[in-house]
Amino acid sequence: MYSLVTKPIIKRSHHIIESDNGNICIGEIPGKAKIIKSPPEWVKVVLSKLDGEHTLPRIIKELLNRNLNVEEHEVIDFIRKMISCGLVEDNIISSELLTSREIELYDRQLLQFSLIDNDNLSSIKYQERLKKSRVLVLGMGGWGTWCSLQLALIGVGTLRIVDGDVVELSNLNRQVLYTEDDIGKSKVDSAENGIYRHNKYTKIEKYFEFLTPSENRVNDLLDSVDMILLAWASLGYYKKNTVEDIIHKVAIDKSIPIIELGGDPHEISIGPIYLNNKIGKTYFDVKHQIKKTFYSDDSIVKDFQEARMKQQFLNGVRKVNAWQSSPSLAVMSGLVVDQVIKVITKYDTISLEGRKIKISLRDFSFAEEKLFNGDK
Structure with a gap:
């Protein structure tokens, strides 16, 4: 059930912006950003927990303990949609081609890749294509x-x-x-x-x-x-x-x-x-x-x-x-x-x-x- 990603994180290239009327925008690139209109309170809590430190079971447990009137399947479906929209990735970064030093070296362009991400991949995969x-x-x-x-x-x-x-x-x-x-x-x-x-x-x-x-x-x-x-x-x-x-x-x-x-x-x-x-x-x-x-x-x-x-x-x-x-x-x-x-x-x-x-x-x-x- 929890095999989506290990430690989900909103892409580091994406801001989460809340307007005065309570709407939320994730990302800022036209055609890539997503707007959530008048989201329930539990959505804001989930977004705050998508920090790369929380596992999905831990996020669900914390939400249920806070009595936010949300079901487990709703949280899972929401995160799945975020992943399919290219807004969330796994914070567990590894590569068989790139050393940890190379990953740090190319950090800023990894952010660039994740901004657009036409193939809906980890930014590391794009860098690996360059490496090869x-x-x-x-x-x-x-x-x-x-x-x-x-x-x-x-x-x-x-x-x-x-x-x-x-x-x-x-x-x-x-x-x-x-x-x-x-x-x-x-x-x-x-x-x-x-x-x-x-x-x-x-x-x-x-x-x-x-x-x-x-x-x-x-x-x-x-x-x-x-x-x-x-x-x-x-x-x-x-x-x-x-x-x-x-x-x-x-x-x-x-x-x-x-x-x-x-x-x-x-x-x-x-x-x-x-x-x-x-x-x-x-x-x-x-x-x-x-x-x-x-x-x-x-x-x-x-x-x-x-x-x-x-x-x-x-x-x-x-x-x-x-x-x-x-x-x-x-x-x-x-x-x-x-x-x-x-x-x-x-x-x-x-x-x-x-x-x-x-x-x-x-x-x-x-x-x-x-x-x-x-x-x-």
Whole structure:
């Protein structure tokens, strides 16, 4: 009879608020909070006892001793409904994957998971999903280092990082994992050390190479991967036979989600996400559409866009073709990793499947490119 939970507790992420007219609200997130209108006195007593210290038999015994005009089955039914609504969990926390130190380390995001809790699970289960995950980060420049740092901070179990470059002095003010001691060293070795400084529980698989359009090599790098971050400027939409084409092809074959990102000092872009789940559209479904919308309807502007793609610069091949500073990188990577967490854990609904969001850092204007709706 008492096998619901051992020591029930109102989720630590949830407030219990009583209005002046006696109504009670548990939680504060629209669609997740529950309102109890004019509850009987015994309900308030039960709520006060759902503190993680009382067992269910003890709660019932205390209520019956206080003569609150409530039956045992009413208390059990009430707590069962609270559990089914995702408002109550067991205060007995244990994990076969996470150490007690890790559980304390991730305490605040465990609260975040329990706020939404789409799968109606203990927040520990969401953290375990992160622990078991392997995320591939392609490119360890500004985009890749900031995203890798945040992925490690939130507890992704394994990061597979790929880059064939070495650290330069000009990297240090924006590529967050490197220090002056790393100058001249490979980015993947230096990134590994930088990540370990922040979270020793994240494992690093490093590949010191520039990825080429080799399907066999891409297939190897995508083996056993749960999510891919394409952390370089993707030209696959505008050119033929690119490495991006191969990455997306293999990801579709292996059903691996991909998120794209980008930006410059004045604008950031997040998305789209391709879930590659055999339901939503893929990169190849929208590639022509994106290419078509990229080029201006103005023929003169289009001519210059095409010339730029061919790097037809009169002042020679530009030494720096893309750059971004730390403020915009920090914003962009936070928004990207938030979506990655949701793809992996499923604690909340993702927002960027088939969508690219652009944010101007000059005037904080937003623009959205809606590529598809998540189904065929």
